Amino acid sequence: MIDRLPIQHESRQSLANELHARPFPELRAPSRAVHIAFKKPQSAAERNPEDDRAHLRALLDRHGAQHPAPGADHWAGRLGRAELKWERHTEFVTYTLFLEGEGEAPFDSAPLALLPRDWLDQAPGVVVAASLLHVAQCAQGQDPVTVLSAGLEDHFVRESFAVGLILDGDAIAGSDFRIHEDGMTRILVIAPPGLGPRRLGRTVQRLLEIETYKSVSMLTLPVARRISGRLAQIDRELSALAQNIAADSSTARETLDALTSLSAEIERTSAESAFRFGAAQAYEAIVGERIEVMRETRLDGRQTMREFMQRRYQPAMRTCRAAERRLAELSDRAARIANLLRTRVEVAMSAQNQSLLESMDKRAALQLRLQETVEGLSVVAISYYAVSLGAYLLAPLAHLVGVDKPAITAVIVLPVLLGVWGTMRRVKNKISKD
Numbered sequence: 001m002i003d004r005l006p007i008q009h010e011s012r013q014s015l016a017n018e019l020h021a022r023p024f025p026e027l028r029a030p031s032r033a034v035h036i037a038f039k040k041p042q043s044a045a046e047r048n049p050e051d052d053r054a055h056l057r058a059l060l061d062r063h064g065a066q067h068p069a070p071g072a073d074h075w076a077g078r079l080g081r082a083e084l085k086w087e088r089h090t091e092f093v094t095y096t097l098f099l100e101g102e103g104e105a106p107f108d109s110a111p112l113a114l115l116p117r118d119w120l121d122q123a124p125g126v127v128v129a130a131s132l133l134h135v136a137q138c139a140q141g142q143d144p145v146t147v148l149s150a151g152l153e154d155h156f157v158r159e160s161f162a163v164g165l166i167l168d169g170d171a172i173a174g175s176d177f178r179i180h181e182d183g184m185t186r187i188l189v190i191a192p193p194g195l196g197p198r199r200l201g202r203t204v205q206r207l208l209e210i211e212t213y214k215s216v217s218m219l220t221l222p223v224a225r226r227i228s229g230r231l232a233q234i235d236r237e238l239s240a241l242a243q244n245i246a247a248d249s250s251t252a253r254e255t256l257d258a259l260t261s262l263s264a265e266i267e268r269t270s271a272e273s274a275f276r277f278g279a280a281q282a283y284e285a286i287v288g289e290r291i292e293v294m295r296e297t298r299l300d301g302r303q304t305m306r307e308f309m310q311r312r313y314q315p316a317m318r319t320c321r322a323a324e325r326r327l328a329e330l331s332d333r334a335a336r337i338a339n340l341l342r343t344r345v346e347v348a349m350s351a352q353n354q355s356l357l358e359s360m361d362k363r364a365a366l367q368l369r370l371q372e373t374v375e376g377l378s379v380v381a382i383s384y385y386a387v388s389l390g391a392y393l394l395a396p397l398a399h400l401v402g403v404d405k406p407a408i409t410a411v412i413v414l415p416v417l418l419g420v421w422g423t424m425r426r427v428k429n430k431i432s433k434d
Contacts, residue, residue, distance in 0.1 A: 025076070025085060026197040027204055029137035029189075031100040034111045035208040037129040037216070039092035044125065045275065049073075051124040052093045056086050059095075059119055080114055091279065092128060092216060096208060106134040107155050109182050129215035130179075131208055133187040135200065144172045144190045145300065152188060162308035163188070164296040166203065171195060172299065173207055177214075177308065185211055206290045210305075213290070214313060217283035220276045221316045224323035227269055231326050234262055238330065242337055245344055252345050259341065263334045270327050277324040284317050379424060383417040390416060 027033075038055075040047050049071075056075065057067050065084075068075035073088040083098040097111050109132070120127075136152060138144050153161065156176040163174025172190040179185055187207050191200055241259055287309065296304050391409040 025083060025096075025098050025201040025205065027098060027135065027201045028100055028197050029135045029191040029193075029195070029200065031098060031135045032111060033099070033131075033133040033135075033204055033208065034097040034115075034184075035094065035129070035131040035133065035212065036096075036115070036127060037092045037094045037212050038123045038125040039128045039216070040125040044091040047124065049088065052088050055093075055119075055122065055124055056095075058122070059084075059115070062116065062119070063114075082111065082114055092125070092212075094129075094212060098204075106136070106152060106188075107132050107180075107184075107186050109184070127183070128219070129212040130184045131187055131211045132182075132184045133189065133204055133208060135189045135191055135204065138190060138192050140193050144192065147190050148172060148174075148188075152190075155186060156188070160308070160312075162303050162305045164299050164302070164304035164306075166294045166296050167195075167199070168295055169297060171200075171203065173203070173294065173296075173305070175207075175211070175305065177211070177312070187211065203294070206294065210287055210290045213283040213286045214309075217280045217287065218313075218316060220280035220320045223273055223276050224320040227273060227327065228323050230265075230269070231323070231330060234266065234330055235326075235333075237262055238333055238337060242340070245337070245340055248344075252341065252348070255341055259334065259338055263331075263338070266327065266331050266334055270331060273324075273327070277320060280317065280320050287313070379417070379421050382424075383413075383420045386416045386420060387413050 038052075053068065053072070060067055060077075060079070063079050065077055065079055068086070075084075075086045077084060079097065081099065085094075085096040085098070087094045087096075095115070097114055099111055111132075134152075136147055138147050148163070156174070157178050158176075160176045160178060161174060162176070163172060165171070166173045170192055173188065175185065175187045177185060189200075189203060189207065191203075237258070241255055241262075244255060291306050291309060294305075296306055298304055387409060390412045391405055394408045394412065395405045
């Protein structure tokens with residue numbers, strides 16, 4: 001029995017190697033395949049690749065198989081009575097066992113004996129996808145639907161069983177995409193006698209990839225649901241901040257502090273979930289491509305795998321995309337509110353600056369009037385001292401001509417006053433020009 005554990009968040013890294021072409025096995029019907037994908041609960045994209053290779057070597061040593069080349073990311077070879085295909089991906093590592101010939105039952109777990117329990121427990125990660133695939137062969141001239149109806153459907157949950165003709169009607173493939181009691185998902189292929197081993201191998205590989213990438217992409221759904229509730233709260237808080245700015249009901253400092261806190265939380269959430277959302281998009285695209293190349297058509301009015309994905313898988317992916325878009329929209333909205341707050345502060349500062357300039361103009365005009373008053377008093381004071389000095393200077397001459405001092409003082413007052421006033425005016429004009 002395979003234990004499948006929940007997965008949380010991973011770090012960001014390129015998913016380019018997920019799209020690289022891998023060699024397909026050659027299979028003959030009847031045959032079986034066991035497919036298991038391991039993934040670290042956290043920081044899977046940043047895991048040590050040697051841990052995956054060491055785990056593979058430990059399995060190969062138990063069966064006396066040859067080790068892969070140093071630094072290899074995929075290996076295929078004989079493992080006891082089965083063919084093993086090992087692949088190391090960005091986030092996870094897969095082990096696929098292919099066995100030809102009939103088993104005890106179409107979906108028995110006997111092939112799991114090649115993967116010892118203690119070895120499974122030592123895996124550098126947990127199981128995120130596990131599948132049992134059974135390939136049944138039609139007899140010459142036998143209708144594949146007859147083979148399907150002869151007890152094979154009983155191994156699936158009928159309510160969710162999706163099955164259809166594939167490869168232009170040459171074969172039948174189906175699955176209920178359920179995790180059964182043994183922890184495995186069951187996949188069925190009914191192949192006609194003329195289906196070549198390479199073509200059958202490609203078909204099996206693609207069906208296993210559909211289940212694996214579907215399971216790994218669904219890891220994003222819990223992340224999307226978890227952040228959606230908080231995003232709704234952030235949305236309401238941003239709306240309240242915008243209303244406060246419009247109503248001018250809070251200080252700019254309070255609004256800025258609240259907006260900075262929300263923006264930081266949005267950016268942190270975006271950084272934490274960016275890899276998961278990007279991975280989900282890449283995996284969803286791979287699932288769609290694998291289903292497309294199957295060229296599936298309807299079988300006796302039953303639901304196809306494409307329809308199952310549209311009804312059950314695509315809504316989950318749309319939920320993830322909606323959460324990603326909402327996170328990006330909230331980031332843009334926070335930026336717009338920040339610009340609005342900045343505009344409000346700039347307008348307030350402009351009003352303050354205008355009031356300050358008006359006050360400075362008033363003070364300058366008052367200072368000018370005060371200065372003119374002082375200038376007038378200066379003219380009087382200088383003229384007073386000049387007249388006094390002139391009276392003392394002209395008094396002896398006035399006595400010779402029979403004029404007393406008060407008379408001569410009265411005579412020179414007006415010329416001295418005009419002279420002082422004119423001199424100060426010329427000095428003021430010269431300073432203004434300079």
